Amino acid sequence: MENVDKRVAGSLTRFYVVALMVVAFLTLGGLFLIRKTIMSLNYDGRVVNVAGRQRMLSQRLTKLSILSIESIPHADSASFDSLLHVWKESHQQLASRRLKIGTEVVTWKSRPLDEMFKRLDPVFEQIYESFLVIGNPKSPLSEKQIVLKLILEKEPVFLANMNEIVFQFDKESYARLKNLETIEWIMDIMTILVLLAEGLLIFRPVVNTTKRAIRLVTESERALAESNKKLESSNNELVKTQKDIVRIEAEKYELQLAEDRIRAAALIEGQEEERKRFARELHDGIGQMLTGLKLHAEKLMQVPFEDEKQRLRFEQLVKLIQDIIQTTRQISYNLMPSVLGDFGLSAALKLLCEQTSDSTGMQVSFEGTTERITMPQPMEIGLYRIAQEALNNAVKHAEASHIVIQLIRRESKIILVVQDDGKGFIIGNLKDQKHSFLSQNGIENIRTRTELLNGDLEIESELNGGTRLIIKLKLN
Structure with a gap:
């Protein structure tokens, strides 16, 4: 010692x-x-x-x-x-x-x-x-x-x-x-x-303390030997504890999934609020200023110009201002369409189809009830965003000539269908297709919004046979 x-x-x-x-x-x-x-x-x-x-x-x-x-x-x-x-x-x-x-x-x-x-x-x-x-x-x-x-x-x-x-x-x-x-x-x-x-x-205190500790360690070795014998008899308790740990980890995982879902819902809700605010600022702020600028420019058009070139340039400027006003209005509408809050989802989807058909030249039609369906605002906005996402991706990637959006109310359910006659794909190869619009972030956004609305998503597609997305929600 x-x-x-x-x-x-x-x-x-x-x-x-x-x-x-x-x-x-x-x-x-x-x-x-x-x-x-x-x-x-x-x-x-x-x-x-x-x-x-x-x-x-x-x-x-x-x-x-x-x-x-x-x-x-x-x-x-x-x-x-x-x-x-x-x-x-x-x-x-x-x-x-x-x-x-x-x-x-x-x-x-x-x-x-x-x-x-x-x-x-x-x-x-x-x-x-x-x-x-x-x-x-x-x-x-x-x-x-x-x-x-x-x-x-x-x-x-x-x-x-x-x-x-x-x-x-x-x-x-x-x-x-x-x-x-x-x-x-x-x-x-x-x-x-x-x-x-x-x-x-x-210096001194630790040296003396360590000397005493070493003596205590020697005594504790004997106590440790006795404890080892007791540990051998506690294996059953250890197995039970391990099972409890596994159960707790599983519950923790479920709680984490629930937290992720709540976080995603809060994020989407925040995005919608930000879109609404930004759309309002575009329309009421920049839109009004551009309209005032256009009125001033049109008044200046009445002033005689020194030569024809100046007049033509000024006319081009007025036309450019008008184009900017139109683009600003379109961006504001895409961020948060006013018709959605004023007339409901059916009217908003019908107008979305008409605007897409005019801008792309494709045949995009809306089928379903024209009456306003009473539903919570988050559900209304979520269904509109799902339709908007599916329609944009179909226009860009599906190579379709005809796209149909259907909104159906069946008892206590709301069914949204987006169907095209494009090139389609094999469902089993969904993740491997690089050029399928559903293989990118589009399907994940649609799936996430559907889950947050407690709905079901179905995908039907075949090669050269088009694609059909069906979203079913319960109307509480």
Whole structure:
């Protein structure tokens, strides 16, 4: 036993040396992190300066564009092309997260900044292309005036986005600084705790405690031998426990499936609410603004133009605005058709068939009751989305000439049927068919929505014999 005590004492001494090495490691690690963060903060300041310079360059280029088009004398001797090149190059470096500063290249990782630059890129490209037109001496004055109007329209958007980017750079830099402060506090506390552990627990108290523990271990070996005999007689209890564990795991799996189903229902409900909100904003916001823009443009049509080309271009502009209004209305309708809430599912499906037939040239017809069927709103929306998904996939992939949507009420059941005379497929090979519209996400979306509505989905199909989807729901 005495030899064992000596070995334990030697082990504790080695542990004490290791603890000292941990303290040294924490100290050196803290210095390394502080130095690295300071260098990072230095680079952050330069990145913020470049991002801020982008706003100044944008305003300066806009000013030079106005002065150039209006032929106003100015004292700005900077080259327009040179400023435009610096503006373009700096934007590309910021967007690609590789900013060249002197002989070094600064890189960083930030998902929010990537999203901001992704939203900013279309606006930047429009302004940049417009600046290229203005900087081209061969461009006619009328075209320069048009692109200048676009620049003045898009520049506030660009400046606002750049402000957000600059603030995000500054926010992330401040976050790294706070992170450094937190790490420093943690390392200081860990160092203090290690030193306290060495003084209070490791040196003498632990040695004495370990000596007593070794004696207790020797005594416990005898108790362990007796316990082993008792364990041999408890095998039956262990088997029973294992069965209980299997049962609990099965119940846990069922609960997880139920949670997944509830989560999917909540996700779909959230998507529908977001679609409804977005459709309303498109119709009441952008749609109204575009209508006002069209009215102003039509009033301007009454003003005499200098030449026929200007008049034709303005007519094209009015037509383009009308097309945008129509497209906006169509998108708003597809997101959440108003006829669904006003007149019910039958009217919405009939209108969906008519619109699809007009837009694709296919023969798409609706069959079923024309009277409104009273049902819960989630069921109404879910059936419409199922029909919409099946119809879109049939149009894209089934190569059909005739598609029929049927809505049938049979006692306490609602039956939705989507049938086409397309190329069809073999049901057994559903997962292996790469070009079948049912082998992609379409069937999964339809199946998920059907399950969430507590319904049944049936698929009937054969090669060159068309496909038929049948969804049956109980109407509570």
